[in-house]
Amino acid sequence: QYVLALPGWEKTKLTYRIVNYTPDMKQADVDTSIQKAFEIWSAVTPLTFSRVYEETADFYIVFVTGAHGNCPRRFDGPLGVLGHAFPPSDPFRGNVHLDDDENWTASLVQFNLMLVATHEIGHALGLAHSGDPRALMFPNYKLMEPIDFPLTQDDIDGIQAIYG
Numbered sequence: 001q002y003v004l005a006l007p008g009w010e011k012t013k014l015t016y017r018i019v020n021y022t023p024d025m026k027q028a029d030v031d032t033s034i035q036k037a038f039e040i041w042s043a044v045t046p047l048t049f050s051r052v053y054e055e056t057a058d059f060y061i062v063f064v065t066g067a068h069g070n071c072p073r074r075f076d077g078p079l080g081v082l083g084h085a086f087p088p089s090d091p092f093r094g095n096v097h098l099d100d101d102e103n104w105t106a107s108l109v110q111f112n113l114m115l116v117a118t119h120e121i122g123h124a125l126g127l128a129h130s131g132d133p134r135a136l137m138f139p140n141y142k143l144m145e146p147i148d149f150p151l152t153q154d155d156i157d158g159i160q161a162i163y164g
């Protein structure tokens with residue numbers, strides 16, 4: 001009986017750690033933005049995400065710039081790529097890196113952390129980019145109105161194809 005290599009995580013109870021903070025925002029706003037980003041995905045999947053503080057976690061939210069640690073990818077200074085994350089099939093899975101050469105906000109001013117974090121967490125859960133310009137997994141950042149943007153059906157179809 002072969003084990004199906006699911007493109008997603010093999011468990012539904014997942015944990016995340018906020019490793020460091022950006023100087024652009026109040027720490028409480030970072031906490032809230034990240035929590036909401038995870039909630040968006042847990043609302044449409046059987047997945048749950050709980051925050052841990054010291055021990056190992058499934059997801060690490062890290063603010064970094066340029067070349068960072070042993071990460072195979074590097075950032076490009078202000079603008080350009082805002083973040084990157086690794087799919088569940090990748091040995092770096094769970095790492096969600098945000099480019100701290102960007103200006104991070106909790107408002108409509110770019111770049112809204114919750115928006116970008118939701119996109120990157122979508123990747124970390126196994127989603128690729130979407131062709132739907134309204135989708136959260138669309139490759140280009142654009143501010144969504146209103147700020148409590150809903151997932152599009154395209155995003156929901158994508159994540160439910162993996163976690164059903």
Ligand SMILES: O=C1CC=C(NS(=O)(=O)c2ccc(-c3ccccc3)cc2)CC1=O
Pocket residue numbers: 080081082083084085115116119120123135136137138139140141142
């Ligand atoms: O794998 C990649 C490669 C390039 C990326 N570009 S980005 O960091 O500028 C980015 C682009 C779009 C978004 C986004 C799109 C729709 C809604 C919310 C965010 C977030 C980040 C993001 C990414 O995850």
Ligand SMILES: [Zn+2]
Pocket residue numbers: 068071072073074084097
């Ligand atoms: Zn990285």
